[in-house]
Structures are given as structure tokens and as C-alpha cells.
Amino acid sequence: MEQDESHATTTRRGLLRGVVGASVLGGLSSAVSASTSSASEVSGEAATDAEAEASNTIRVESDGGGLAAYEFVAGGSLWADADARGDTISGNWAYGHVGPKRGVDTFHFTGGLDRLALAGPASVFVNGWRIDARNRWPPNDLTRHDFPGGRNRIRIDSDGGGIATYEFDVRGSVRQVDSGDEVWSGSVYGHVGPKRGTDTFDYTGRVTHFRLAGPATVYVNGYRL
Known part of the structure; x- marks a missing residue:
């Protein structure tokens, strides 16, 4: 632990962005890029047709009743649907929030889903299947x-x-x-x-x-x- 005065150095968010965990869906995580784009744009270059065909889909859906935030690291390419405007993609790392009423953010990725942090009233779906995001992945650092x-x-x-x-x-x-x-x-x-x-x-x-x-x-x- 560090004292309060050193607040400006590494934070838990930075640690999460640097983590390469064991893959859940298969594939290995690549290094997280330092460049940041709007979530309405593809991270890096536009996804190729082959990437789009091989991609998985992750959907974060508000349960209502409050704000929920999420962060995750994909094993390969990562890009967002238009409904995820206002959220952030940096390389193969994504962060955003849904709620406080209803709301949905949808992303596509290749490779594995290596890390996911979720807090607040929301549900996570991968390829249409609801997953137990709170117990399947380590919660955070x-x-x-x-x-x-x-x-x-x-x-x-x-x-x-x-x-x-x-x-x-x-x-x-x-x-x-x-x-x-x-x-x-x-x-x-x-x-x-x-x-x-x-x-x-x-x-x-x-x-x-x-x-x-x-x-x-x-x-x-x-x-x-």
C-alpha cells in the first residue's frame, strides 16, 4: 500500500489494463495499446470481413435501478456497435457504463475474453448466452x-x-x-x-x-x- 500523497502514480485501472489473464473463451491476450478511440469507432483499423466472421459478441445490459460500470480485456481485435457511443476502447481493453435506467452496450472481439470487471446492477451476455460475470473472472485487483x-x-x-x-x-x-x-x-x-x-x-x-x-x-x- 502507498500513502495518500502518491495518488498520481499507478492506479488499479492501470493495473487492470495491463493484466493478461488466463483465457476463458480461448486465445491469448495481446498487449494493450496506448491509443484510445471513441467506442463508436473500431479500435485500431477497421475489422476485416474475416475478423467479423470469426468474432464473438459481448453485451452488457443494465438491470435498471442504478449505474453499472464494466471493464474487459479481449485476446485479439476489439470493436464496438454504435449503441456503445460514449464508452472507451484502448487497444484490446474496453471500459464503459450502463444505467441508471435501462441501457445496452455491445462489443465484438476476436480471440479470448481474458478479463472482466463488473460492478453494479447489470447482466453480461457472450454470444447470446448470459454468463456469471461476477464469479467466473477474478473481480478486480x-x-x-x-x-x-x-x-x-x-x-x-x-x-x-x-x-x-x-x-x-x-x-x-x-x-x-x-x-x-x-x-x-x-x-x-x-x-x-x-x-x-x-x-x-x-x-x-x-x-x-x-x-x-x-x-x-x-x-x-x-x-x-
């Missing part, structure tokens, strides 16, 4: 083991540039220091961004589940995870 037990403070800071959503559960008690997000018993859901923003929670006990998607950084007791 942070797990419950990163959070100490006892009495602690979690702060989630927007990195700017988009919406980030988070959800976590506590075996113990949790309360929001500020306001505007959802706390039910020991379960928390909320978002920060698209510009700057901070949510802060105090908890006692143990964090049993944590999930974050989108451009944000997490601090515990003033130290960055």
Missing part, C-alpha cells in the same frame, strides 16, 4: 484480503474521466461518512465520477466481498491499495 479487520475507513476517489461503480459487503457494521449511496445492513453500492468525487465509509469487522469497475482509486485509513 482488489479482494477482501486487501482490507484489514477491526475498525477502518474506506475512501473511494474518482480518477476522473468516467463513472466508476463499486460494491462491497462487511461482516460487522458499516456506515457512510458522506451521503448519496446505498447501504443495506452490511452491503454497500455506489458510484463516483464522471468528474472528481469521493465516497467514504467507516466499517468494523471484516470486508467479505469487494468489487470495483471504472476509473477510481481505493484508500484504507489513508493508504492507497
Whole structure:
């Protein structure tokens, strides 16, 4: 962990973009390109007819009731349908959000689907089949083991540039220091961004589940995870 003052260096979002995980659908992930394009355009060059024929489709669909953010890494080429305008593709990495009411983002990719982070009320479909996105992939670079037990403070800071959503559960008690997000018993859901923003929670006990998607950084007791 690093202290608060070093916020401007590597974030969890950057770590996710650099990860090459084990492929779920087959194929190996290529390096993530540094160039960024609008999601209404094809990442890199336009997809060839052969790529289009061999591609898979991933669809992220809002369940309604709030914002949901997602990030994923494809093993090959990646491009978006026109309905994904406003989201971002950088090389073979994509990030975006759906909701707070209904909404759908659709992308096409070749190779495998190597990494997926999803937080918030949404469902993910690959080639028309609904998948268990929350349990099939590692949730993100942070797990419950990163959070100490006892009495602690979690702060989630927007990195700017988009919406980030988070959800976590506590075996113990949790309360929001500020306001505007959802706390039910020991379960928390909320978002920060698209510009700057901070949510802060105090908890006692143990964090049993944590999930974050989108451009944000997490601090515990003033130290960055």
C-alpha cells in the first residue's frame, strides 16, 4: 500500500489494463495499446470481413435501478456497435457504463475474453448466452484480503474521466461518512465520477466481498491499495 500523497502514480485501472489473464473463451491476450478511440469507432483499423466472421459478441445490459460500470480485456481485435457511443476502447481493453435506467452496450472481439470487471446492477451476455460475470473472472485487483479487520475507513476517489461503480459487503457494521449511496445492513453500492468525487465509509469487522469497475482509486485509513 502507498500513502495518500502518491495518488498520481499507478492506479488499479492501470493495473487492470495491463493484466493478461488466463483465457476463458480461448486465445491469448495481446498487449494493450496506448491509443484510445471513441467506442463508436473500431479500435485500431477497421475489422476485416474475416475478423467479423470469426468474432464473438459481448453485451452488457443494465438491470435498471442504478449505474453499472464494466471493464474487459479481449485476446485479439476489439470493436464496438454504435449503441456503445460514449464508452472507451484502448487497444484490446474496453471500459464503459450502463444505467441508471435501462441501457445496452455491445462489443465484438476476436480471440479470448481474458478479463472482466463488473460492478453494479447489470447482466453480461457472450454470444447470446448470459454468463456469471461476477464469479467466473477474478473481480478486480482488489479482494477482501486487501482490507484489514477491526475498525477502518474506506475512501473511494474518482480518477476522473468516467463513472466508476463499486460494491462491497462487511461482516460487522458499516456506515457512510458522506451521503448519496446505498447501504443495506452490511452491503454497500455506489458510484463516483464522471468528474472528481469521493465516497467514504467507516466499517468494523471484516470486508467479505469487494468489487470495483471504472476509473477510481481505493484508500484504507489513508493508504492507497
